[in-house]
């Protein structure tokens with residue numbers, strides 16, 4: 433148990449002022465989903481809710497702005513990021529939260545940093561945020577696996593995560609899309625962990 437030194441209602445008020453309405457509502461829904469999921473899998477309620485609230489602090493920024501902030505922050509920008517700068521909103525968001533929002537907990541910042549792609553060896557908080565973000569019902573149209581993953585996530589966090597990632601990799605392969613190496617790493621790690 434860590435000491436929780438954040439005033440979530442102040443942070444939510446600030447988010448409401450800076451985020452577009454639709455994005456703020458997404459963060460609100462994700463905080464509810466993550467809170468329930470976190471309760472099932474051992475996360476601290478105030479930590480998981482705050483993490484979900486702040487996870488998309490940069491999602492509304494334009495691609496050029498994300499690339500320029502990433503360069504300012506010393507975050508590596510890969511050719512994949514150049515092609516799809518939205519991939520940078522997690523890393524840039526995490527760095528912004530650390531620099532400008534006073535959020536210093538490594539687990540919270542890592543969860544924000546990796547919430548788009550996942551990574552090898554994710555913490556429980558990282559897993560819960562990744563999945564809760566994808567399971568926002570407004571994303572169901574884009575992710576046909578969501579109904580099945582949502583059911584599985586009631587009892588099996590890692591199985592749900594693996595199912596979601598496998599479906600996503602399959603979709604991207606079959607549509608000739610790029611696949612982020614961190615997503616591959618995350619999926620491989622889950623399979624190795626499962627044994």
Ligand SMILES: [Fe+2]
Nearest residue numbers: 487488491548
């Ligand atoms: Fe996001």
Ligand SMILES: [Fe+2]
Nearest residue numbers: 458487488565
């Ligand atoms: Fe999100």
